[in-house]
Amino acid sequence: MTRGRIQVENGELAYEIRGAGDPVVLLHGGMLDSRMWDAEMTALERHHTVVRYDARGHGESSTPTRRFKHYEDLRELLTALDFPCASLVGLSGGGRIAVDFALTYPDLVENLVLAATGLSAMVAKDPFVLEQNKKLEEASARGDVPAAIECLLRMWVDGPHRAPEAVDQDVRRRCQEMYAHTITRHRGSGFMLMDELRAIERIGELAPRTLTLVGDLDSSDILAIADRIGTEAHDARKLVVPGVAHMINLEKPRKFSRILLDFLDC
Numbered sequence: 158m159t160r161g162r163i164q165v166e167n168g169e170l171a172y173e174i175r176g177a178g179d180p181v182v183l184l185h186g187g188m189l190d191s192r193m194w195d196a197e198m199t200a201l202e203r204h205h206t207v208v209r210y211d212a213r214g215h216g217e218s219s220t221p222t223r224r225f226k227h228y229e230d231l232r233e234l235l236t237a238l239d240f241p242c243a244s245l246v247g248l249s250g251g252g253r254i255a256v257d258f259a260l261t262y263p264d265l266v267e268n269l270v271l272a273a274t275g276l277s278a279m280v281a282k283d284p285f286v287l288e289q290n291k292k293l294e295e296a297s298a299r300g301d302v303p304a305a306i307e308c309l310l311r312m313w314v315d316g317p318h319r320a321p322e323a324v325d326q327d328v329r330r331r332c333q334e335m336y337a338h339t340i341t342r343h344r345g346s347g348f349m350l351m352d353e354l355r356a357i358e359r360i361g362e363l364a365p366r367t368l369t370l371v372g373d374l375d376s377s378d379i380l381a382i383a384d385r386i387g388t389e390a391h392d393a394r395k396l397v398v399p400g401v402a403h404m405i406n407l408e409k410p411r412k413f414s415r416i417l418l419d420f421l422d423c
Contacts, residue, residue, distance in 0.1 A: 160173045249313065
């Protein structure tokens with residue numbers, strides 16, 4: 158196992174690398190950090206060179222001071238690690254970065270696994286998400302960090318179909334810790350200063366072999382994106398995971414790792 162930092166334009170990325178074999182890069186969800194991939198690092202390192210990193214404005218990576226592109230940071234990471242190409246596994250905002258990268262650098266992506274993914278330039282329509290986003294903005298405006306974190310947990314851990322007490326409390330606690338760390342360290346700058354593509358309009362250009370996973374308890378927006386990727390991308394299939402919402406790998410780590418290995422190694 159090696160931990161390190163690489164220089165990107167006007168910043169740094171903190172990363173960890175393990176194992177040997179075909180490279181796989183894990184991209185965490187928005188406002189979370191690479192700790193969400195503990196189980197997958199252990200599962201993948203037996204067969205792959207596996208890398209996880211904190212996106213800029215998240216975890217232990219640097220706080221942005223000017224506009225930047227997450228997908229170009231990923232390009233710098235692959236270059237620094239001397240990977241000619243890699244499979245990308247992204248959840249939520251990490252999938253959003255992975256898709257922008259695959260559209261920009263299709264020859265550098267071997268396989269694409271998108272779990273509960275968003276897409277750049279998507280517009281939220283789910284009533285539950287819109288309600289929680291409004292509460293999040295209000296909490297942020299008054300500087301109420303615990304209330305802001307609770308809104309994130311309601312949207313992206315509990316989901317629109319479950320009460321907080323119906324969710325694995327360890328999963329909730331882990332996400333709460335990561336949200337708190339990113340908010341207090343970076344103040345949401347990983348989103349405020351980023352530039353993206355308009356991937357929602359370019360799904361048909363996605364060229365890599367792709368698996369999209371979605372929990373059946375997730376928001377209607379995320380379910381709709383999974384449907385579109387499954388039908389519009391060149392070589393994609395969709396898998397619905399029952400009984401989970403947005404944090405598929407944290408709620409079902411063994412099942413997620415098994416699906417991941419089966420897809421990457423077939």
